[in-house]
Amino acid sequence: xxxxxxxxxxxxxxxxxxxxxxxxxxxxxxxxxxxxxxxxxxxxxxxxxxxxxxxxxxxxxxxxxxxxxxxxxxxxxxxxxxxxxxxxxxxxxxxxxxxxxxxxxxxxxxxxxx
Amino acid sequence: xxxxxxxxxxxxxxxxxxxxxxxxxxxxxxxxxxxxxxxxxxxxxxxxxxxxxxxxxxxxxxxxxxxxxxxxxxxxxxxxxxxxxxxxxxxxxxxxxxxxxxxxxxxxxxxx
Numbered sequence: 109x110x111x112x113x114x115x116x117x118x119x120x121x122x123x124x125x126x127x128x129x130x131x132x133x134x135x136x137x138x139x140x141x142x143x144x145x146x147x148x149x150x151x152x153x154x155x156x157x158x159x160x161x162x163x164x165x166x167x168x169x170x171x172x173x174x175x176x177x178x179x180x181x182x183x184x185x186x187x188x189x190x191x192x193x194x195x196x197x198x199x200x201x202x203x204x205x206x207x208x209x210x211x212x213x214x215x216x217x218x219x220x221x222x
Numbered sequence: 223x224x225x226x227x228x229x230x231x232x233x234x235x236x237x238x239x240x241x242x243x244x245x246x247x248x249x250x251x252x253x254x255x256x257x258x259x260x261x262x263x264x265x266x267x268x269x270x271x272x273x274x275x276x277x278x279x280x281x282x283x284x285x286x287x288x289x290x291x292x293x294x295x296x297x298x299x300x301x302x303x304x305x306x307x308x309x310x311x312x313x314x315x316x317x318x319x320x321x322x323x324x325x326x327x328x329x330x331x332x333x334x
Contacts, residue, residue: 142322151226151313151325152265197265206253206317209278212265 120219127185129216131198134179138200142210143172143183146195155183155196185218193220224248228314228326235304235333243299243329245314254297255315255323256289258282265313271297304333 121127133141139160144152158165158172158181165172171184181198195217199210227246235241247254256268269279269289276289288300297316301308309332315323 144325149327151228151327152323154322154324157322199265204319206321206323207272207319209255209267209270209280210257210265210323211267212257214264 117214118217118219120221121188122221123188123190125188127183127188127192127218129183129185129196129198129218131181131183131213132179133181133198133200133211133213135200135202135211136179138202138211140201140203141172141174141181142199142201143170143181144197144199144212145192146197146215148194152197188218188220190220190222193218224324226314226316226324226326228312228329230329231327232330233332235331237306237333238303241301241304241331243301243312243314243331245297245299245316245326246295247297247314247316248318248324249295251316251318251324253277253317253319254289254291255317256299257313257315257325258310259313259328260310268299268312301331304331306333309333 142157143155146152156167156170156172158174169186173182195215197215198213201208201210229244254271257265259265267280269283270277286302290298311328313328314326317323
């Protein structure tokens with residue numbers, strides 16, 4: 109079956125520290141993975157994506173790591189800021205980006221402590 | 223930056239009533255989606271729409287639900303006879319080939 113799940117429902121980090129949010133997926137056919145950020149009362153906002161032919165991708169202050177062997181995805185946020193406080197979802201899909209449904213994980217709430 | 227626009231932001235309706243949730247996708251996008259999120263839960267797929275027809279739907283998307291792209295710019299989700307359990311945030315998303323989704327800000331539907 110298909111499932112995407114997150115290990116930690118809530119993560120609290122000190123401002124300035126690095127954050128790591130984890131995600132497990134079970135569908136081996138998935139080849140495109142995305143991290144979304146959702147602030148209260150808003151829709152999911154794209155953060156970063158990665159294809160299955162890569163194991164690491166970096167953006168501005170964010171890095172996504174993909175370990176296909178253990179079906180694990182992580183989001184690293186460097187120098188976490190108060191504005192990073194939100195719920196973070198991973199999602200998986202297959203095929204060309206945007207043409208298939210996404211399967212979302214449960215979400216991890218990131219709390220940044222001043 | 224192009225946005226997906228959803229209206230209304232909040233809709234309250236009585237059980238059994240019909241509701242129409244409206245979305246204006248990004249103009250050059252070809253794929254359209256509705257997702258919903260029950261409070262505190264994950265975002266769930268409802269339906270995808272491409273080339274003026276449904277390409278996939280979930281088991282949630284039963285006969286009470288329908289989608290339409292009436293005029294080439296709007297994309298609507300209709301719930302014919304709302305139930306209490308339909309209360310959720312409903313997100314519209316659109317995408318082009320090779321690009322990820324852009325989500326709207328959502329419509330909070332409250333069925334009383």
